Amino acid sequence: MNWSDTGVIESRFLQTCNIRADEFKLEPFVMVIFGGRGDLSKRKLLPAIYHLFKEKELVDFAVLGFGAPPADDGQYREIMKESLRTFDGEAYEEKIWEEFGKHLFFLTGVFEEEKDYRKLREKIDSIGITATGGVKNVIYYLAVPPREAPVIVEKLRKFNLSRATYQAKIIVEKPFGHDLQSARELNRILDDAFDENQIYRIDHYLGKDPVQNIIFFRFSNAIFEEIWNRRYIDNVQITVAEEIGIDTRGAFYESAGVVRDIVQNHVMQLFGLVAMEPPIAFKADFIREEKLKILRSIRPMNEEYIREDTVRGQYGPGWIRGERVPGYREEEKVFPRSNTPTFFAGKFYVDNLRWAGVPFYIRTGKRLARRVTEICLQLKQLPLRLFGRTCDVAEPDILILTIQPDEKIALRFGVKYPYSENQIYPVSMVFSYKEVFQTKIHPPYERLLMDCMKGDLTLFVREDAVEEMWAIVDPILSQWENNTPADFPNYKAGEWGPPQARLLLERENRRWLTE
Ligand code: BG6
Numbered sequence: 001m002n003w004s005d006t007g008v009i010e011s012r013f014l015q016t017c018n019i020r021a022d023e024f025k026l027e028p029f030v031m032v033i034f035g036g037r038g039d040l041s042k043r044k045l046l047p048a049i050y051h052l053f054k055e056k057e058l059v060d061f062a063v064l065g066f067g068a069p070p071a072d073d074g075q076y077r078e079i080m081k082e083s084l085r086t087f088d089g090e091a092y093e094e095k096i097w098e099e100f101g102k103h104l105f106f107l108t109g110v111f112e113e114e115k116d117y118r119k120l121r122e123k124i125d126s127i128g129i130t131a132t133g134g135v136k137n138v139i140y141y142l143a144v145p146p147r148e149a150p151v152i153v154e155k156l157r158k159f160n161l162s163r164a165t166y167q168a169k170i171i172v173e174k175p176f177g178h179d180l181q182s183a184r185e186l187n188r189i190l191d192d193a194f195d196e197n198q199i200y201r202i203d204h205y206l207g208k209d210p211v212q213n214i215i216f217f218r219f220s221n222a223i224f225e226e227i228w229n230r231r232y233i234d235n236v237q238i239t240v241a242e243e244i245g246i247d248t249r250g251a252f253y254e255s256a257g258v259v260r261d262i263v264q265n266h267v268m269q270l271f272g273l274v275a276m277e278p279p280i281a282f283k284a285d286f287i288r289e290e291k292l293k294i295l296r297s298i299r300p301m302n303e304e305y306i307r308e309d310t311v312r313g314q315y316g317p318g319w320i321r322g323e324r325v326p327g328y329r330e331e332e333k334v335f336p337r338s339n340t341p342t343f344f345a346g347k348f349y350v351d352n353l354r355w356a357g358v359p360f361y362i363r364t365g366k367r368l369a370r371r372v373t374e375i376c377l378q379l380k381q382l383p384l385r386l387f388g389r390t391c392d393v394a395e396p397d398i399l400i401l402t403i404q405p406d407e408k409i410a411l412r413f414g415v416k417y418p419y420s421e422n423q424i425y426p427v428s429m430v431f432s433y434k435e436v437f438q439t440k441i442h443p444p445y446e447r448l449l450m451d452c453m454k455g456d457l458t459l460f461v462r463e464d465a466v467e468e469m470w471a472i473v474d475p476i477l478s479q480w481e482n483n484t485p486a487d488f489p490n491y492k493a494g495e496w497g498p499p500q501a502r503l504l505l506e507r508e509n510r511r512w513l514t515e
Pocket of ligand 1: 242261
């Protein structure tokens with residue numbers, strides 16, 4: 001790296017103009033969906049693939065569902081047509097579906113059954129989609145419960161379906177393991193069958209445009225990049241609040257709880273993006289490297305730390321949008337005295353030069369007051385109070401990145417209130433995605449599937465990061481699981497979690513900025 005005459009950095013990777021971005025090309029492919037008749041396939045995957053087809057992004061491809069209950073190609077097409085009409089009725093168009101349906105296939109099979117993997121190979125070959133140079137691109141999508149993943153991967157390896165026969169990729173859904181140990185084990189099994197650059201660990205939060213924008217926003221605007229550190233930031237807050245409960249997912253949620261479901265993955269990814277150093281260029285591994293460093297710099301929690309600085313909660317019955325909703329313990333397939341947490345709040349530190357001493361407050365939960373995912377950076381107060389008549393604490397300056405549902409970026413600051421005597425009044429400058437771009441935000445699966453089809457790993461989670469994220473939450477999980485909570489349920493549906501979550505900040509003269 002050297003300095004040019006203009007004082008601009010020149011590097012092998014980074015230029016100020018004519019940026020050499022990696023070019024990814026879409027080759028013909030077959031996508032095998034294990035669990036092709038399951039909920040994820042019906043609600044998310046097939047609608048996303050259908051959209052891509054409708055927008056003419058996909059031409060030469062096939063989707064092959066694998067699993068049970070039995071169906072032939074024709075029946076599968078009918079089933080998927082009905083589910084598209086149910087879950088994405090607006091997008092459904094008879095004429096387009098007629099064409100799209102021809103790309104769908106199904107193979108009835110049992111994941112443990114070896115002979116079914118022979119049939120799978122025959123079926124893939126019979127579909128006959130071949131790319132340049134006679135290569136066959138096959139993408140395996142594990143849309144199955146986590147316990148099924150290892151056996152499928154092992155069989156793919158055993159039957160030479162992962163490396164030798166095809167140019168293969170594999171997409172692995174969350175939850176990725178149940179704890180650090182099982183995640184390591186799953187990584188080991190995957191490593192035996194695939195190379196790391198064939199493995200696409202999906203976290204749908206990374207497919208959200210406003211989440212991707214965090215990097216663009218931070219590293220392309222001098223005004224923000226300069227203040228993004230301990231000298232100017234008082235604290236950072238990440239809220240992932242949901243209004244919904246657990247719906248029909250009681251059995252899954254009982255074994256997961258909020259930490260495994262949201263904190264270990266979505267929240268940690270947001271954390272990494274907000275806190276990371278600039279990558280040396282916009283390339284998958286440079287970005288993943290920087291995120292990993294942050295995860296490694298998060299201060300490990302011991303028993304006392306967890307007791308003092310984390311809060312767990314479980315919702316009881318309450319009211320949401322004027323409707324009475326049941327408590328967690330009354331939900332379908334939930335143990336009536338369940339101690340599964342549905343709420344998490346905690347204070348974290350990133351022990352590096354940029355963030356030393358800056359608290360990161362994290363909060364997430366089900367059945368909270370409203371659905372909002374937001375990152376707030378509160379700026380430090382100026383030392384001198386020139387304005388204002390009273391000694392009230394002035395409103396802090398805040399930068400707010402709203403990821404959903406109303407995607408925007410807002411900067412809150414103080415101005416003089418008209419006519420009054422030198423009063424400061426908080427106002428906002430707002431950038432709204434919908435207003436500026438006049439477009440709806442695309443569902444994350446479309447972007448992520450497309451990236452995988454093209455071979456771009458940037459928005460997927462690397463092996464070492466998955467393990468690091470588990471290493472952060474594992475101590476919390478084991479301490480919570482070894483100590484029965486005395487006060488569950490401790491918040492009403494429709495509230496912002498238990499009172500301790502508020503106190504976590506109030507005892508430090510701060511407050512949650514997302515309300
Ligand atoms: C999933 C969790 O990963 O994310 C769900 O399993 C949660 O429990 C969902 O509801 C939230 O996603 P989004 O995109 O609606 O914020």
